[in-house]
Amino acid sequence: MVSKKIVLHFPSKLIDKPVISTLVKDFNLEFNIMKAFITPREEGLMVLEVIGDEKDFDKGIKYLNKAGIRIQPLSKDVKRNDTRCTNCGVCVTICPTQALVYDRETHEVHFYDTKCIACELCIKACPVRAMTVDF
Amino acid sequence: MPKTIAEINERIRNGSVVVVTAEEIADVINKVGIENAAKQVDVVTTGTFGPMCSSGAYLNVGHTKPKIKLGGGTVTLNGVSAYSGFAAVDVLMGANALSESDPRNKVFPGEFNYGGGHVIEDLVAGKDLVLKVRAYGTDCYPRKELETYINIRDINEAVLFNPRNAYQNYNCAVNLSDKIIYTYMGVLKPKLGNANYCSAGQLSPLLNDPYYKTIGIGTKIFLGGGVGRVIWHGTQHNPSAKRKYNGVPSVPAGTLAVMGDLKQMKPEWLMGTSMLGYGVTLSVGIGVPIPILDEEICRYTAIKDEDIWTQVVDYSNSYPNGKPGNIAEVNYAQLRSGKIKIHGKEIITGGLSSYSRAREIAGILKDWIKKGKFLLDKPVASLPGVDSDCKCKPLKERAVKE
Numbered sequence: 001m002v003s004k005k006i007v008l009h010f011p012s013k014l015i016d017k018p019v020i021s022t023l024v025k026d027f028n029l030e031f032n033i034m035k036a037f038i039t040p041r042e043e044g045l046m047v048l049e050v051i052g053d054e055k056d057f058d059k060g061i062k063y064l065n066k067a068g069i070r071i072q073p074l075s076k077d078v079k080r081n082d083t084r085c086t087n088c089g090v091c092v093t094i095c096p097t098q099a100l101v102y103d104r105e106t107h108e109v110h111f112y113d114t115k116c117i118a119c120e121l122c123i124k125a126c127p128v129r130a131m132t133v134d135f
Numbered sequence: 136m137p138k139t140i141a142e143i144n145e146r147i148r149n150g151s152v153v154v155v156t157a158e159e160i161a162d163v164i165n166k167v168g169i170e171n172a173a174k175q176v177d178v179v180t181t182g183t184f185g186p187m188c189s190s191g192a193y194l195n196v197g198h199t200k201p202k203i204k205l206g207g208g209t210v211t212l213n214g215v216s217a218y219s220g221f222a223a224v225d226v227l228m229g230a231n232a233l234s235e236s237d238p239r240n241k242v243f244p245g246e247f248n249y250g251g252g253h254v255i256e257d258l259v260a261g262k263d264l265v266l267k268v269r270a271y272g273t274d275c276y277p278r279k280e281l282e283t284y285i286n287i288r289d290i291n292e293a294v295l296f297n298p299r300n301a302y303q304n305y306n307c308a309v310n311l312s313d314k315i316i317y318t319y320m321g322v323l324k325p326k327l328g329n330a331n332y333c334s335a336g337q338l339s340p341l342l343n344d345p346y347y348k349t350i351g352i353g354t355k356i357f358l359g360g361g362v363g364r365v366i367w368h369g370t371q372h373n374p375s376a377k378r379k380y381n382g383v384p385s386v387p388a389g390t391l392a393v394m395g396d397l398k399q400m401k402p403e404w405l406m407g408t409s410m411l412g413y414g415v416t417l418s419v420g421i422g423v424p425i426p427i428l429d430e431e432i433c434r435y436t437a438i439k440d441e442d443i444w445t446q447v448v449d450y451s452n453s454y455p456n457g458k459p460g461n462i463a464e465v466n467y468a469q470l471r472s473g474k475i476k477i478h479g480k481e482i483i484t485g486g487l488s489s490y491s492r493a494r495e496i497a498g499i500l501k502d503w504i505k506k507g508k509f510l511l512d513k514p515v516a517s518l519p520g521v522d523s524d525c526k527c528k529p530l531k532e533r534a535v536k537e
Contacts, residue, residue, distance in 0.1 A: 086489040093329035093485035
């Protein structure tokens, strides 16, 4: 079993196609929508957590690619500029998934990008703008 | 026998000085006892790094040909409004200054991506800044417009001048209302959703010298990566604030006005800062050396986070309306543990002041002193103390007659 977070970029021609339900039906994958911006006739963006067998996952990704959807792994999207981060820790109270954690020993803030759901709350809450999002 | 600053400086010069940070001194005292620690240790270094709104810089940009008088005109640096009420070519940039075109809170919460604090950071980083001037012209200063790049390398003076920094203790902010609020203490989630605090605690300069026995006017300090000085007590300096048994204030109390040559400073210690829905500011790094002249001074520097208490204040109502009253009292060990308990509820805590940067500053200052690069100065005057008339008062409003 794998559980991976991915960002899907839908071209406008695919907005009205039932791509996700095919993913569930034909590839036996479960999903959890973390974020979606889908507007008719415009490009759509969806952040999904996909859970299932690794082989099914790979097949599902192939299907999505073939359908014309651009895919990125989510962890690459929210980044921290480590030279700008001052480790103040004000972001840890804002992060809903504890992807940002204050280490009491070192007094540094750890960023666990695998826990990040790209909600973007930290982006503007960071006083020195050390967090960036890149879709 | 008490030590003198001259004796400590002699040891700095001959390389025998013993310097520890405000974190390390507690261990020294535990090992050798207070009496020996006061004899052995010459200097304890402190540090703090956090947003300090009452900060700014003044520049003398040099005269143009033909000459222009900025005084009384309008001046911007990278689009951000500067103050030009000083003679012909002196310009003051405050950390909170914004561009006229900044949307501020029109779309709430405003992002405040660039302002005075960022201009100061860019200047220190050696970037070119765009200076734009509109003046009214006089016989001796005929020019009316100026648009040029300036660079910190080329201008005459660039001086950091901060009227209020290094607060001796600060509130812990919470939100009791049922909607999110955006404050200078960060984003506060509704119904005690989080608690934000802002102090370096046991490393903070004035918390290690609670009665201002050594820190005074003229004290040489680490400022923004360079060397600066304490030039006065800071605005809102309030030495008679409530104190604990150990002499340490449990509310915001003393403050410092500081100054230093921006040309020696570094952008990593002066960072433009954006507080969502509130505005721009400047994060400033300050480190103050405390000469261990006697046992009493040594004892003060041994303060630990668990012995420094502060007030939990509601920023949805008490703070904005100037209503007295705190919700709870907590110490910095509790705050730094990541959680505090209020009204039976566990609340996640977040700092605005960077403890790791404060630690780094105390370490750099220690290194400077050990290497003989930084001598101590005896203050020329003390800061107003507990018995002085110096108090922080609210504004008494009076109706203005037509």
